[in-house]
Amino acid sequence: MSFTNSIRRIKAITVKEIRQLKRDRITFGMVVMIPLIQLLLFGYAINTDVRNVPVAIVDQSDSAAGRWIVEAIKVTQVASVEAFYKTSTEAEAAITRGEVRAALILPPNLTEKLANNETLGQWIVDGSDTMIAGAMKQLRNMPLDQITGINTQKPATFEVALFYNPEQRSAVNIVPGLIAVILTMTMILFTSAAIVREREKGNLELLITTPIKPLELMLGKILPYIIVGLIQMTIILGLGHFIFDVPINGSLAQLLMGTLLFIAASLTLGLIISTIARTQLQAMQMTIFIILPTILLSGFMFPFEAMPKPAQWIAEILPATHFMRIIRAVVLRGGEIGDMPFDTLWLVGFTVIGIIIASLRFNKRLD
Amino acid sequence: MSNLSPSSELAIDAKGLTKKFGQLAAVSDLNLQVPKGHIYGFLGPNGCGKSTSIRMLTGLLTPTEGSIQVLGMSIPKQAEALRLRIGYMTQKFSLYEDLTVKENLEFISQIYCLSPNDSRSKISQLISTYNLLKQQHQFAGTLSGGQKQRLSLACACLNEPELLFLDEPTSAVDPQNRRDFWEQLFDLSETGTSILVTTHYMDEAERCHGLAIMEQGFIRADGSPNDLMQQMGVNVLEVSHSSLRELKNSLLAFKEIKSAAQLGSRLRVLVDNRVTDPNAWLRQARPDLKQAEIRLAPPNLEDVFVTVTGQQPSSPIISAEV
Numbered sequence: 082m083s084f085t086n087s088i089r090r091i092k093a094i095t096v097k098e099i100r101q102l103k104r105d106r107i108t109f110g111m112v113v114m115i116p117l118i119q120l121l122l123f124g125y126a127i128n129t130d131v132r133n134v135p136v137a138i139v140d141q142s143d144s145a146a147g148r149w150i151v152e153a154i155k156v157t158q159v160a161s162v163e164a165f166y167k168t169s170t171e172a173e174a175a176i177t178r179g180e181v182r183a184a185l186i187l188p189p190n191l192t193e194k195l196a197n198n199e200t201l202g203q204w205i206v207d208g209s210d211t212m213i214a215g216a217m218k219q220l221r222n223m224p225l226d227q228i229t230g231i232n233t234q235k236p237a238t239f240e241v242a243l244f245y246n247p248e249q250r251s252a253v254n255i256v257p258g259l260i261a262v263i264l265t266m267t268m269i270l271f272t273s274a275a276i277v278r279e280r281e282k283g284n285l286e287l288l289i290t291t292p293i294k295p296l297e298l299m300l301g302k303i304l305p306y307i308i309v310g311l312i313q314m315t316i317i318l319g320l321g322h323f324i325f326d327v328p329i330n331g332s333l334a335q336l337l338m339g340t341l342l343f344i345a346a347s348l349t350l351g352l353i354i355s356t357i358a359r360t361q362l363q364a365m366q367m368t369i370f371i372i373l374p375t376i377l378l379s380g381f382m383f384p385f386e387a388m389p390k391p392a393q394w395i396a397e398i399l400p401a402t403h404f405m406r407i408i409r410a411v412v413l414r415g416g417e418i419g420d421m422p423f424d425t426l427w428l429v430g431f432t433v434i435g436i437i438i439a440s441l442r443f444n445k446r447l448d
Numbered sequence: 449m450s451n452l453s454p455s456s457e458l459a460i461d462a463k464g465l466t467k468k469f470g471q472l473a474a475v476s477d478l479n480l481q482v483p484k485g486h487i488y489g490f491l492g493p494n495g496c497g498k499s500t501s502i503r504m505l506t507g508l509l510t511p512t513e514g515s516i517q518v519l520g521m522s523i524p525k526q527a528e529a530l531r532l533r534i535g536y537m538t539q540k541f542s543l544y545e546d547l548t549v550k551e552n553l554e555f556i557s558q559i560y561c562l563s564p565n566d567s568r569s570k571i572s573q574l575i576s577t578y579n580l581l582k583q584q585h586q587f588a589g590t591l592s593g594g595q596k597q598r599l600s601l602a603c604a605c606l607n608e609p610e611l612l613f614l615d616e617p618t619s620a621v622d623p624q625n626r627r628d629f630w631e632q633l634f635d636l637s638e639t640g641t642s643i644l645v646t647t648h649y650m651d652e653a654e655r656c657h658g659l660a661i662m663e664q665g666f667i668r669a670d671g672s673p674n675d676l677m678q679q680m681g682v683n684v685l686e687v688s689h690s691s692l693r694e695l696k697n698s699l700l701a702f703k704e705i706k707s708a709a710q711l712g713s714r715l716r717v718l719v720d721n722r723v724t725d726p727n728a729w730l731r732q733a734r735p736d737l738k739q740a741e742i743r744l745a746p747p748n749l750e751d752v753f754v755t756v757t758g759q760q761p762s763s764p765i766i767s768a769e770v
Contacts (some may be wrong), residue, residue, distance in 0.1 A: 086561040095559030097547065104546050287542035287603075290506055291559045292531045446524070447508045 088330055090293050096299025098275075102305060108271075112309050116263050117398070118317040123259055124325045128251045130370030131216035137164040137172045137184040142191035149380045152185065153223065159216050163226070172203065182207045183217050195225075230284055245330075245413050253328070256321035257412040258381040261401045265347055266368075273364040275302045276443065281361060289447075295440040303348045310344035311337075318412070331411035339411055342428040345402035349435030350400065356442035374421045375401040403427045451526045454680045458517070459484045459611050459630055460505060460641035461708055465514035467500050476499040476665045478514070482644060482658065484610075487637050489656035490646040491753065496663040498646040499539060502613050504740070508760045518765025519610055522588030535604030539615040541596045549580050549599055552588055553606065561609040574602040578632070601632065612636065614645040618652065650749045659749075661756055670758040680705050680755050684720040688741040689715060691746070695734070702733060718751055 102109060136154075140147040154160055163181050166172045172184035187202040188194065194201050204221075208214040246253040276298075279285045290296070318336070321327040329336070352370065358364035376382060378396040385396060387407075396402045403424035411415030418425045458481050465478040475497040482488040490498045503509040505518055507527025516523040521530050543552045553574065557567040575584050578598040583591060603735055604612060614633075618626045630652065633643055645656070653659050653673065660670040669676055676767060689695050692715050696708045699717060706718040719726040727744065731737050 090559055093555055096558075097544065097551075097555050101544065101546050176770065282545070283540040283542040284536065284544060285542075286538045286540070287536065288559075290531060290534075290536040291556070292528065292561075293559050336684050346601060445508075445527075446510065447503060 087185060087294070088299050090297045091301040091304070094293075094298060095304045098302060098305045102309075110314065112267070115267055116138055116259075116313040119263055119321070120256065120259055120317050120320050121324070122334065122388050124252050124321065127255050129212070129254075130249060130251060131212055133156050134159060135163040136160040136182045136214060137175050137181040138162055138187070139166045139169050139172045139184060140187045140191075140287065141189045142187050143162075144192050144196050146192050147187050150185075150191075150225070153183070153225065154220065157220065157223065159220060159275060167443055169205070176205065176207050179406050182210070182213050201225075214247070241410055244424075250325075252321070252325040253413065254409070255329045256325055257408045258405055259321075260317045260344070261379060261404045262372075262376055262381055263313060263317060264310055264340075264404075265401045266308060267313060269351040269354065269368050269371055270345035270365075271306045271309065271349045271445070273300060273354040273368050274361050277357035277358050277361050277364045280359070285294055289445045295443040295445065296436070297352060298443065299352055299436055301437050302352065303345070304337040307341065307344050310336075311340065312348075314340045314344075329412055330415035331417070335411045335417050336408075339404065339407040339425075342418075342425065342432070343400055345432040346400035346428045346435065349432050349439060352439040353435055353442070360375065371399075375399055378402065380405045393399055395399065400428055400431050450502065451734075454464035457484045458482060459486070459519060459549065460488075460644065461517040461573075463515050464499070465504060465516065466512045467497075467509060468512045473506070477513075478665075478667055480660065480670075482642060482678055484642050485637060485640050487633060487643045487645060487655070489653045489659045490644070490662055491648065491650070491659060491749070492646075493648060493654040496662040496734070499615055500665075501662075502615050502644065502646060506530070506534065506613055511556075513633075519761050527725040532607065533610050535607065535609035535612045537600045537604045537612070537614045537617050539619065541600065543586075543588050543596075543599060543603060546587060548585050548587055550584045552576070553603060556603045562606070568719065570606060570608075571653055574605060577654070578602045578732045592622055593620040594622065594629075597621050597625070597629065599633075600707050605636070609641065611644070614643060616646050616648070618647065626652070639666070648722050650753070654749050661753055663757045669752065673749055675754045676751065680747055680752050681721050682747070682751065682755055683723070684745040684747050684751055685717045685719060685726055685730060686745045687715045687717060687730070687736060687737065688713060689737065695737075697735070704729070709753075709754070716745065 099429065128433060138151055140151070151162060155162060160183070164175060166175065166184070169184070169186050172181075172186070175181050183204055183206040185202055185204055191201060204217055206214055206217045243249065252315075253307075276285070314336075318329065323330055338349060351368070353365055354367045358367060374395065378388065379385070379399055379401040380396070381401075385393065385402065389398065403421075406424050407418055407421055407428075410421060411418070455583070460480055461484040462478060464479040465475060465480070466473060467475040478501060479499075480488075480501075490501065492498055493502065500509065502741055503510045505516060505744065507524040507530060510524050518530055519533055523530060544555070547555065552573045554567065555607060557571060564572060578601060579594065580598060583595055588596065590692070591599065597620070601614075601617065604614075618629055621629065626649070637643060645652070647653055655670065658670070659673055659676065660667045661676075662668070671679070692710050692713070696710060696715055699705045699708045700717075704718060704720045704723050708715055708717045710716075717730070717736065719730065723729045727742050731740075
C-alpha cells in the first residue's frame, strides 16, 4: 500500500515536470538545439590535425633550390606561406605582430649546404602554442628527395598500425566525447535548477506540508530527464554517424546501458547541487564549476594519461571521465560495459550515493 | 461568544512555545488552545511571529522550547502523519503557475494519493464550490488574486482536512472577495473543520470564534472578540473639534487617556474606565470642549489592539472597512 502510494506520488511529480517542460518553449527547444548545433559546430571546428599554419619565408640565397624548398613546404599543407621578407629581423617582427606563426630563414650559401648534405636553414617558431610548435617540428626532417634526387630517408625504426581511426579524423574521437560533454551540461543544468526553482517560486513551501517523501520527490524529478538525455544521445550519435561518418562498432544495447548509467549519475549530481544552492543563479554557477573540469579533464580534449596524477584523481571523481572511456570503448572499439567494471561500478555507485545524499540534504523542515 | 470549557476537545494545544533564531526570539512562551470546529485568528502586524507559530504547529519548524499537540498528535515528532489530516494555505501563492487550475488540483490529489474516482468527484465538487468552473483550464499564473486564493483553498481542502492552517489568506484580495472567502470558511467550520487563520485585518479578526493578538512574538491578549472588547478597561469617546491635531497631543499627556486617534473630523479617545463619567471628565480636562460634540462609541477590535499593545496600529495594521 505504502509502496503503491510512493509510485503514485513519483508519477505525479514526473507528470507535472513533463507538463512544465513542454510549456517552457525555450527549454524544450534547447533539448534538441543544444546537441544539434553543438555537434555540428564542434564536429567541424575541432581539429587536432594542424594544417595551414601561416608562415613567412626569408630566402637570403635567392636561388632555384630556395624556390624548390618553398614549393615543397607548400605541398606538405602543414604551413601556408603568407609573406616574404628580406631579413630575419623583419620576419621576427611579423611573428611578434601575430601575422605569421613561424618563419623559415634560408642562408645565402643554401646551394652549397645542399650539396654538402648539411642542415639547410632555420625555422623560427612562435612556440607559445604547443600544438603549432609540434606541427612545425614535423618539418624538421622534411624529405628533399625531389630536389636533390637522392633518397636521404632512413628506414623507419618502427611501423605503426592505426586501429579504429586509420584516417586520423578528429571527428571520430570528438563525437562520442561530445555525448559526455553535452549530457553533463544539460542533465546537470536541468536538475540543478529543479529544486531551487520550486523554492524560489514558493512551491516548496506547499510541497513540504504534503505527505511527499524526499526520495519520491528526487526520483520523480529525475525520471523525465532520463528520456531527455536519451533523445540527446540519439541526436548526437545519429548525426555523428550520418554526417561525420563516425562508426558505431558496439551494440546499441551496450550503448543504451552505458548512457543510462551516465545520465542517472549526472542527474543526481544536479540534484545535489539543487539541494545546496539557495537561488537559481547559485545553481548555475555550481553547474559551470562542474562543466569546465568535465570538458578539460575528462579526456575529451586531452589524453587522460598525459595529465599529472592529482589532476587524474580529480578527473576520476567526475562521472564524465568514466563515461568518456565507456562510450569511446563501445562506439569506437566495439567494447562492452562489462569490459570496464571499474567505470561501470563507479557510475552506479555515484548515482546511488548521490540520490541518498540529495534525499538526506532535502529536509522537509525549514530549520 | 464561546468560552472554552476544559472538557472541550482541542484541535491545537500548544504550551510554552518559544522559537529563537540565534539571539532573536521570534515567538516567546506562546500558549494556545483551539477547540475543534472553531475559527481561531492570529491578529498582529507583519513580523510579529504569526507565520513562525503556524510553521511550528505544522511541524515545519522545531520549537526551541515548549510542547505541541495537534489533533492529538505530538508535533514535530508525528508531523508526517499529521500532514494527511491537515490543509495548509501559504501566505504567498505556492501552486504551479504554469499548470492549469485543474492540473494543480489533480497534482495535489495525486500527492495525497486519492483514488482516481474520489479525486475526480472531489475536484469537480471543489471547482464548483470555489467558483472556478470558467477558469478550470486556465493557467494558475493568469488568475486574479481572488481566484488564486480560492484555488489555494480548494487545494488545501482536497484531502478533507480536519484542521486548516491559513497564513494571511486574504492579503492580496479585494473586499468583496474577502467577504466571500469568509463565507466559505464558515461553511467549512459548519462541517466541523477547525481553522487557524492569521490576518492583519481587524474586520476579519472580529469574525473569528477566538482570537489572539500577537506583538513581537508575544500573545498580548486572547479570547473571543466580544470578551476582548468587554475586558479592555476603557470607554470610547468620539470628539468633534476644529483643531484635532493639537487636541490629540494635549490629551495624550493625561494618564487617564490610553489612546487618541483621528478618524476624519473626529478624534477617537480611549479613556480608562476607572473614570466614572468620561464625558464630564473630558469637558473638565479641556474646558474648550464645553460646546464640542462628544459621544460614547461602541468599542472595536482596533481599540483592543491599541490598548493591549500600547501603540497605535501603525502602518502594518490595516483597519479595512468592508
